[in-house]
Amino acid sequence: MIHSLFLINCSGDIFLEKHWKSVVSQSVCDYFFEAQEKAADVENVPPVISTPHHYLISIYREKIFFVSVIQTEVPPLFVIEFLHRVADTFQDYFGECSETAIKDNVVIVYELLEEMLDNGFPLATESNILKELIKPPTILRSVVNSITGSSNMGETLPTGQLSNIPWRRAVVKYTNNEAYFDVIEEIDAIIDKSGSTVFAEIQGVIDSCIKLSGMPDLSLSFMNPRLLDDVSFHPCIRFKRWESERVLSFIPPDGNFRLISYRVSSQNLVAIPVYVKHIISFKENSSSGRFDVTIGPKQNMGKTVEGVIVTVHMPKAVLNMNLTSTQGSYTFDPVLKVLTWDIGKITPQKLPNLKGIVNLQSGAPKPEENPSLNIQFKIQQLAISGLKVNRLDMLGEKYKPFKGVKYITKAGKFQVRT
């Protein structure tokens, strides 16, 4: 099981360590640093590293490496999932998961880590339960505490800990009872040079914000549940009911949580909402090149494509770029060689275009690789897969909740090869 945890920042300082069994010396991290050095880029550090006596399993989140030390055979996914859960908890408690936030709240961090893992076994990882055990810091509370001398630690056993619904607190009370569902779909796609789709799929999630009193039992049904054949559920969902009736039936956790995530992969269902026309070429022996990119809407079901940003990692030999855009603004980072073109909304009448000259280092050979375009966009009020919520019913409580569903489609890893 998980033996120890080290938090390391980008400059290689170990700024927090926690041991759940015996103490493991910091020097074990040297193996990690070695791997980090070899990987050059922080994102390329392998997540599982073996050392003579231990294994290091790490994740990289918000510029922090969470490095766990393990000694026995243990499922690495279990460790990685847990580390992400730790990071999520910090995010949840402190608003951000950063070195400063962790240092500012080091005692709470320590208390949380102690509460989340016992002897390497996960103990309480649900945010609802943790918040009952250890209250998140707020300015007001710390002021009150410092005056009254009261503690920010719960004195009673969290109610969810042992019930069959560990994700929900027992006594929940709201004056306004609300249930919101956000259907968020991201399109992952690879488009080749000629504009045809090499690969496309939709990663969808339904994020919920439920503030309902008591023990509500909800059922959410869809107009077209057949779309959902590859789904991961929050533990609260009754699987049998879904199998038989294709209805999501559940007693929700209190607050924000991800109800389901799903994947739609069959090619014909994935509409590609934008197209790109591009010429990026480098002339032989002239240390310059041409750049001309136009982006336009396609298959967007009559909605507006907005928040469009094009990012291009240019080859190393590129010195700078002289471009003019018909819409939006562009920046080129000459150190990272990243071109960012912030377009905003696409109007079909006048397609945004960015073109001009690329200057290469003199004498450098013509770059071999063709840069890929990374595209971000958003379409409000549309789930591109066509998924639609039919109705939400509530049993178990008498009040009438306020219900809302919102749809949004975004670009995920959307790449256009040139």
Added chain:
Amino acid sequence: MWETHCKPGAKMTDSKYFTTTKKGEIFELKAELNSDKKEKKKEAVKKVIASMTVGKDVSALFPDVVNCMQTDNLELKKLVYLYLMNYAKSQPDMAIMAVNTFVKDCEDPNPLIRALAVRTMGCIRVDKITEYLCEPLRKCLKDEDPYVRKTAAVCVAKLHDINAQLVEDQGFLDTLKDLISDSNPMVVANAVAALSEIAESHPSSNLLDLNPQSINKLLTALNECTEWGQIFILDCLANYMPKDDREAQSICERVTPRLSHANSAVVLSAVKVLMKFMEMLSKDLDYYGTLLKKLAPPLVTLLSAEPELQYVALRNINLIVQKRPEILKHEMKVFFVKYNDPIYVKLEKLDIMIRLASQANIAQVLAELKEYATEVDVDFVRKAVRAIGRCAIKVEQSAERCVSTLLDLIQTKVNYVVQEAIVVIKDIFRKYPNKYESVIATLCENLDSLDEPEARAAMIWIVGEYAERIDNADELLESFLEGFHDESTQVQLQLLTAIVKLFLKKPTETQELVQQVLSLATQDSDNPDLRDRGYIYWRLLSTDPVAAKEVVLAEKPLISEETDLIEPTLLDELICYIGTLASVYHKPPSAFVEGSRGIVHKSLPPRTGSSESAESPDAAPSGAPPSEQPAVIPTQGDLLGDLLNLDLGPPVSGPPVATSSVQLGAVDLLGGGLDSLLRSDVGGSPAMGGTSFTAPSAVMPANLGPPPSGGLGDLFDLTGGVGTLSGSHVAPKTVWLPAMKAKGLEISGTFSRQVGAISMDLLLTNKALQVMSDFAIQFNRNSFGLAPAAPLQIHAPLAPNQTVEISLPLNTVGSVMKMDPLNNLQVAVKNNIDVFYFSTLYPLHILFVEDGKMERQMFLATWKDIPNENEAQFQIKDCPLSADAVSSKLQGSNIFTVAKRNVEGQDMLYQSLKLTNGIWVLAELRIQPGSPSFTDLELSLKCRAPEVSQYVYQAYETILKN
């Protein structure tokens, strides 16, 4: 410095605790800890904890902090506990002071405090304290509150880690086992987790004794416990062996919903259970198909998670794809690489793409690979180029496109791309000879830019192999020769072979060159491999160029499609470890987990309920026909051995006996080193330097003397695997029939096999006072039809006290009857006095025939074909022999090494043998070389007639121990 009174409204953060580093700090903290004000105390403890967190030594404050423990403030209590856990080890005497409070807290009315106390006590790794822990722990294990029980369950595991004996003596393990039937699922899950952890350090103990009832309880708890508990329970379920396919199916049905869990570790553990139990389901079952379909989506979904999760998932998918390619065969596209994937994800995806490549999707795959070959990352580009070559070899229809793609890439002149391309083109040549040689000219243009050994060696191989088509082959090779001593061994060996090839093809122009390389290799080199190979060529060339041609220019076996499939036995074992570290490293845990005291090897359950049941071991093989089985050839690391093997490969035409002209002197010169060198080559592995000279060459029993054809004849025998002249192991004679039972006739004897002939060597002694005559012998029917091939010929009567030695030739054409034990032979001997009966056991290896060497491909196919339940495992204890010595010893008795591999420091020998009645026995022998403490060999035998395995094992043991 830190302010004691916080002004209301001031920002309260803990970062202030980090500002104190000055000298008097400890002193100040001490004062604050002993303050009367609760709030001040708490702040002080917080500061202490903060210092501890960043690794500062605050152990000097131990007594002061412990004094704060007796408080009703839960937060303060927890903070003190935190401190205690960290420092108790270094201050054991002080820690005792805390015991009373702990014991008291274990009785607290608040379950939170009870649980906290027992939990913290378990974390204090001090012997004196653990003694006091037992009573509170016992109470807590039976506490009315499940929260306390589940905490106590984990505490047993902690205590076991500190003092295993104590836990056993106190009976905590039984209590823990009882908790598996607890009414609360969380308690069940924690009990399972604790038991699993304890069981890991005690593999032999039967802690998790699973039966259908306990399985049912676990499956019920599975639905209701937390995600982490589900992981523990699923991992535990995976160790269960269902009694039949129906039970397996019902467990699968109840586990399947876990595939939709949001936690990827739960999903992968569920996949493990399903992959394992699926093995038991008949493929004809509808449910089998349904299950296959259900497995694909969750695996694909794992790929949309965070990159670290993706990596682990991909490593596991790699195994799953090899075991059951049908699951993901339509999902190729999800493995396409995105340019901003981390490199470790990219490389894994590429690997899986190749595994899934087929005629149906090859066009897409190639287009992708070509795209990747122009990316920025060098490692990735290299692997992509290599992948194109693998596609060509795997999917014949695509070979032409692959070659032209590779040529395009060579035109880019990017140095590392060119080098990779040349390495893979060499493999393509070997797979499709005489098809793409037109590209050689293009390759030769890039000769100068090659600076990596592998690429240089590949290019040299190409030049040597196609010397007759390259006009200036001699010049090209000569240019390499200039810096011969600076080259790596791989290149040197290759250069030597290539020049010899060139000489055999164009003898007139290249005599000088070949002499030069031979003298470089034999005289100026310290490398025994190189020297040995040089000598072999030299002798061959100088004694019999015709034979040399047959050896060096022999037709090569075709390369097979997959170069890095995991061996089937290892793969099956790894499937049982899906989701664990073993699956990430593709090694069994025994190979790397520290402190794994004799880990039990896991294996897939045998398939039941289908037509290939255990009753008919000789029944038709399951699975695909042998021709479709991909064969394993050595990977890049074994390239050297592979090439060496090729060069010495079996001659195709011309009788090898034509080497009688070889002088016996040559044998002396070549010496024993050569023999063992050649023997190891048979396995296709690199003959490692020193061993070839130091290993004892027990090739032939001394009494036989060198065979007439000398060293080279031996060479051919070994590589050809036919007509070995040496005899198999002969046990010393033992008394079969004591004189007192046979009226004065004593018979002792043994069995032997020489040059294909079995004989029974008898020693007859007359211990009576009268002369014996008219001897005759007869065998009862026996398992292998052993019968005397000639009458027992004792010409003169046997006088008293006289002994006669006689060798009775045997054949195996007698009538067959199954005996028990199988190798029992009942013999009747008659003389002028009476008829006497005795029975003896013959060693099975006298039945091992000389042509018992199986082709590699055939071996693999057969190994896969024979159902797993026919596999038998044995241990040969205390056999401190090296792999080569073992192999040569066994070969003397017609047990042939088909292949040798080194897996995680262990030598694996794959061997075959055939019995006189045509039964093949396949063996896998695991050897730990060079470790005096591990002298046990592990032997797995697979045979369609599993009942012989036991006796084959005995034969192994006899041969190896003598």
